[in-house]
Amino acid sequence: MIRKLFSFKGGIHPPQHKDISTTQPIRPATLAKQLVLPLHQHIGESAVPIVEVGDHVLKGQKIARAEGYVSASVHASSSGTIVAIEERPIPHPSGLNATCIVIETDGEDRWIEHGPAETTYTEMDASQLRNLIRTSGIVGLGGAGFPSYIKLNPAGAKIDTLILNGVECEPYISCDDMLMRERPEQIIAGAKIMRHALQATQVLIAIEDNKPEAHAAMSEACKNEENIETVLVPTLYPQGSEKQLIKVLTNKEVPSNGLPVQIGIVVNNVGTAAAVHNAIDLGKPLTSRIVTISGEGVAKPCNLEVPFGTPMQHLLDQCGGLRSDVDRIIMGGPMMGFAMHSTAIPVIKTTNCILAATKDNVTPPSDIMPCIRCGACADACPVELLPQQLQWFARSKEFDRAQEYNLFDCIECGCCSYVCPSNIPLVHFYRYAKTEIWAQEREKEKADQARQRHEFRLSRIEREKAEKAARLAKKKAAAQGADGNKQAAIQAAMARAKAKKHAQGSEPKNTENLTEAQQQQINNTDDMRAKAQQIAESRRAQAQQMMTGKQAKDEKK
Numbered sequence: 001m002i003r004k005l006f007s008f009k010g011g012i013h014p015p016q017h018k019d020i021s022t023t024q025p026i027r028p029a030t031l032a033k034q035l036v037l038p039l040h041q042h043i044g045e046s047a048v049p050i051v052e053v054g055d056h057v058l059k060g061q062k063i064a065r066a067e068g069y070v071s072a073s074v075h076a077s078s079s080g081t082i083v084a085i086e087e088r089p090i091p092h093p094s095g096l097n098a099t100c101i102v103i104e105t106d107g108e109d110r111w112i113e114h115g116p117a118e119t120t121y122t123e124m125d126a127s128q129l130r131n132l133i134r135t136s137g138i139v140g141l142g143g144a145g146f147p148s149y150i151k152l153n154p155a156g157a158k159i160d161t162l163i164l165n166g167v168e169c170e171p172y173i174s175c176d177d178m179l180m181r182e183r184p185e186q187i188i189a190g191a192k193i194m195r196h197a198l199q200a201t202q203v204l205i206a207i208e209d210n211k212p213e214a215h216a217a218m219s220e221a222c223k224n225e226e227n228i229e230t231v232l233v234p235t236l237y238p239q240g241s242e243k244q245l246i247k248v249l250t251n252k253e254v255p256s257n258g259l260p261v262q263i264g265i266v267v268n269n270v271g272t273a274a275a276v277h278n279a280i281d282l283g284k285p286l287t288s289r290i291v292t293i294s295g296e297g298v299a300k301p302c303n304l305e306v307p308f309g310t311p312m313q314h315l316l317d318q319c320g321g322l323r324s325d326v327d328r329i330i331m332g333g334p335m336m337g338f339a340m341h342s343t344a345i346p347v348i349k350t351t352n353c354i355l356a357a358t359k360d361n362v363t364p365p366s367d368i369m370p371c372i373r374c375g376a377c378a379d380a381c382p383v384e385l386l387p388q389q390l391q392w393f394a395r396s397k398e399f400d401r402a403q404e405y406n407l408f409d410c411i412e413c414g415c416c417s418y419v420c421p422s423n424i425p426l427v428h429f430y431r432y433a434k435t436e437i438w439a440q441e442r443e444k445e446k447a448d449q450a451r452q453r454h455e456f457r458l459s460r461i462e463r464e465k466a467e468k469a470a471r472l473a474k475k476k477a478a479a480q481g482a483d484g485n486k487q488a489a490i491q492a493a494m495a496r497a498k499a500k501k502h503a504q505g506s507e508p509k510n511t512e513n514l515t516e517a518q519q520q521q522i523n524n525t526d527d528m529r530a531k532a533q534q535i536a537e538s539r540r541a542q543a544q545q546m547m548t549g550k551q552a553k554d555e556k557k
Contacts, residue, residue: 014237037076139349
């Protein structure tokens with residue numbers, strides 16, 4: 001049965017240049033002396049190291065665990081010794097460094113003990129499958145690098161269709177094409193596992209019609225499989241983009257700022273499916289991928305299976321080295337890739353192509369002219385945006401207006417820049433606007449956090465003042481009560497003494513016929529008693545005065 005296809009608005013037909021890298025079969029890259037494995041090779045949070053310098057590791061051993069929900073583990077891509085955990089250059093448009101684990105390889109390329117799970121995937125529930133995929137470090141191998149186990153979690157949504165994306169529409173890139181030609185059984189096996197995890201009704205494998213060998217191989221591999229179908233789609237860039245491919249195959253549209261799962265569809269790359277098969281059926285975590293080495297700037301373009309962390313220069317040397325007229329090294333394709341500032345940068349999970357470009361290949365004309373309002377950019381936009389208006393708003397820093405015109409729906413495919421007769425780098429303006437909006441949102445978030453901290457501090461100070469006043473009041477009341485009790489006790493003691501004296505009731509006896517010396521001794525004793533009584537009364541008065549002064553100070557506080 002021939003499936004009915006649909007179309008999306010816009011798109012372009014750039015020269016493909018794919019045949020220069022598909023004349024040879026996939027071959028393994030030679031092992032580099034050092035592998036540099038960044039902890040951030042995917043969308044989301046960086047992984048966290050679980051090894052130390054000096055540790056010996058085996059191929060496939062986990063060396064960094066996933067941190068947070070949107071993250072993926074990192075595994076050693078060969079056996080050797082950890083010689084450094086430090087910041088190194090990584091493949092990123094910013095050109096910045098990031099934390100990497102450096103392995104000095106021992107040349108043995110020795111695996112950890114591995115093998116299939118005790119139970120087949122059909123006996124596992126979806127949650128168990130997703131956990132195995134997560135611990136295997138699998139991310140989307142089509143370029144974005146989104147952790148795959150999240151895509152396989154529909155969160156209660158009913159999934160009708162799993163789409164495997166084998167379109168690979170960008171010029172020069174041919175790694176998926178070669179994978180489908182040479183290893184279709186791995187892709188089909190992975191597709192069945194993913195279908196089981198999603199409980200999807202059908203699987204559609206989309207392949208552009210400029211890949212007849214891949215389509216033939218995939219069709220043969222799935223001819224006896226139920227509800228798995230290969231679909232040949234017209235060659236058109238950027239048909240490999242998720243939303244555009246869904247439109248072509250199903251005529252469904254993903255909502256703005258929405259996800260395919262909302263309309264019952266999940267899209268994964270064919271390379272991701274093969275990685276899922278290796279993880280579940282063979283027990284091998286993701287440690288390598290197929291990378292296209294291409295462009296007129298390299299002597300012998302081809303596809304290599306590359307251990308992650310391999311320096312790009314090491315791969316270029318295996319392909320005959322660079323020609324003298326090479327202009328730049330790009331990770332990815334000429335439309336959406338970005339230039340590398342060094343060939344020592346390592347291959348990571350999202351590296352699908354290393355393009356050695358000459359000036360004739362990808363460098364656009366340098367003379368930028370004013371917009372002539374021809375509308376070619378709007379005609380080519382596959383998302384049906386208004387690139388001209390977006391560029392004006394970005395240039396004038398009217399970012400709110402740019403968002404009103406759905407700036408964040410832009411997939412940065414480069415179609416608008418490609419067709420612009422005035423050579424305006426439109427995508428650069430959109431990226432600039434997005435970056436500024438994200439920066440403003442981060443600043444706003446920081447300001448909100450600072451305001452919340454300030455308000456919390458003020459409330460804490462007021463609470464502490466109220467608690468202190470309550471403590472002082474309680475202490476004052478207790479002191480007044482204690483003083484009153486003390487005075488009452490003194491008065492009671494004096495009254496008892498007076499009563500006792502009165503009860504004795506008689507004048508001193510035997511006071512007659514005293515000698516002059518005896519009388520003088522009595523007088524002296526009486527004087528001493530009087531003085532002692534005066535001193536005691538003076539001290540009591542002083543103590544009372546001090547107590548009164550202390551209470552007055554406490555009240556002032």
